[in-house]
Amino acid sequence: MKKFILIFAFIIGTIQMINAQETNEEWKTQTHVTGYLSLNGEYIHNLPVFKDVKGRDIGLNIGEASVLTTIKPLEKLKINSVVTYKPKLTWEEVITEISGEWKFNEKFTTKAGRFLLPLHPANSQYYAPMNVGIALPMFVTNQPLFPLSMNGLNINGDISLSNNISIHYNLSGGQYTKYSKKEAGLLGFFGRDGVYMNNNVEKVNEFIQQVESKQNGIYPSYFGSGGKLAIHIGDYLEIGGAGFFSTEKLSKQPNETTIFKTDIEIINYGTNLVFDYNNLNIKASAWFGNETPNDAQHFDTYNWEMYYGEIAYTFNTVTPYSKIEIVNGRLKDWQRFTLGINYRPIFETTFKVEYHRYLQEYVDDFNIFQVAIIYSF
Amino acid sequence: MKFISKIVLVFIFIAGSIMYANGQEYKIIVNSSNTVSSLSNKEVSNYFLKKKTRWSNGTKINPVDLSSSSVIRKNFSKNIHKKSIGQVRAFWQQSVFSGKASPPPEKKNDKAVIYYVKTKKGAIGYVSKNANTKEVKLITIK
Numbered sequence: 414m415k416k417f418i419l420i421f422a423f424i425i426g427t428i429q430m431i432n433a434q435e436t437n438e439e440w441k442t443q444t445h446v447t448g449y450l451s452l453n454g455e456y457i458h459n460l461p462v463f464k465d466v467k468g469r470d471i472g473l474n475i476g477e478a479s480v481l482t483t484i485k486p487l488e489k490l491k492i493n494s495v496v497t498y499k500p501k502l503t504w505e506e507v508i509t510e511i512s513g514e515w516k517f518n519e520k521f522t523t524k525a526g527r528f529l530l531p532l533h534p535a536n537s538q539y540y541a542p543m544n545v546g547i548a549l550p551m552f553v554t555n556q557p558l559f560p561l562s563m564n565g566l567n568i569n570g571d572i573s574l575s576n577n578i579s580i581h582y583n584l585s586g587g588q589y590t591k592y593s594k595k596e597a598g599l600l601g602f603f604g605r606d607g608v609y610m611n612n613n614v615e616k617v618n619e620f621i622q623q624v625e626s627k628q629n630g631i632y633p634s635y636f637g638s639g640g641k642l643a644i645h646i647g648d649y650l651e652i653g654g655a656g657f658f659s660t661e662k663l664s665k666q667p668n669e670t671t672i673f674k675t676d677i678e679i680i681n682y683g684t685n686l687v688f689d690y691n692n693l694n695i696k697a698s699a700w701f702g703n704e705t706p707n708d709a710q711h712f713d714t715y716n717w718e719m720y721y722g723e724i725a726y727t728f729n730t731v732t733p734y735s736k737i738e739i740v741n742g743r744l745k746d747w748q749r750f751t752l753g754i755n756y757r758p759i760f761e762t763t764f765k766v767e768y769h770r771y772l773q774e775y776v777d778d779f780n781i782f783q784v785a786i787i788y789s790f
Numbered sequence: 791m792k793f794i795s796k797i798v799l800v801f802i803f804i805a806g807s808i809m810y811a812n813g814q815e816y817k818i819i820v821n822s823s824n825t826v827s828s829l830s831n832k833e834v835s836n837y838f839l840k841k842k843t844r845w846s847n848g849t850k851i852n853p854v855d856l857s858s859s860s861v862i863r864k865n866f867s868k869n870i871h872k873k874s875i876g877q878v879r880a881f882w883q884q885s886v887f888s889g890k891a892s893p894p895p896e897k898k899n900d901k902a903v904i905y906y907v908k909t910k911k912g913a914i915g916y917v918s919k920n921a922n923t924k925e926v927k928l929i930t931i932k
Contacts, residue, residue, distance in 0.1 A: 447886055447887075542883050543888060757880060
């Protein structure tokens, strides 16, 4: 809480100082506000254990709402804030982004505050207009490899090699909270799908109770850093690699005030590809990682592999798409296939229909159906 | 008979409105210090979508749009971007949420666009064909 007040005070103070200095300059403060409201429907089919635990397998409600405000008090300074509502979020998560950015030039930009960690295209899909589909990629909901956002510092830039080719770099460091196994979506199934897939069906109920008991405490926070290096060819191809590292974890037990500091070694790395030509959009990535708690009680290394593929083609206002996600997790491996249609007849209104099928050797296959109507402004 | 007259009047009104909307042509303007005199459709589109951010002499490109309800903007989007205003707004919404770029400022009318272009070195804008553009430079499309 104190950190946010300090960051906020710093940003407001900076704006005041700059405003005081710029009265004779020609730049006029630019403000841009945009956002959306999404009404969602969700139905989980053929997963009886979920109904046993949660009591319902169908829902219709506000799935998401977000307001983004950008203020440019100076040509080189941008203040960015995004407030997002989604079911089951903590108030800290509601403030998705609040940062101040100073752009020295195309080659060097600095940013401070809370921002989405730009290591993977999936993180920017956190917002409905950025996601062709409805459900978030498992990279975001399960967060086994890197967090969604970070409170800290970021530097980035583009170095042009020729008219058509440029190198993009992006480095971030700071504190983050790991919201793994946290409920997402209307019914709270997304984000916990790993729990269902990793544990025998009979043990899910017991496991969910353990997870919920832990979540009465505070999610662990970490210190970490990450970087990304990518080559851009025109505005149609981005290919590159990224890595994320963490060495210290701070955690708290439910109803206790003592904070425990643990040495930990998290090393994750991966490669991403984004291809966007004419109306065809392809995203693909392969990420690998491991986590080793360096304390006396826990010394097992957890290994992860995640693969992601997405293809979409836009016919005027209609975009059919398909996604595949493969997780080789700590205990078991599973896959999720997605098919959907996105229809945006006008800027203000988008309709989405989506179907998911989960596959795993030890659990019967099951399906999830989703619909969404999004109003943008 | 009266009923038929009303129908004819409504038809003429609608047809006239459509013809007016489609007939609203535009011209592209830049700051008078700019040495560029002609551009292709693709180049103009890239400048307005901020896919290219510098003029050939290194000056920053500062595009300026008319408001999203403008008929001139509708025709400009259709001819230059080959997209509807809605599709261009969707593009900007995605750019803003991904932190890549923010849209050009929007001005209410030709006069405000001309003032912006006149006073900003790297500016580029578009106004209706009948606007007085003495104080800025006209660009021809290749």
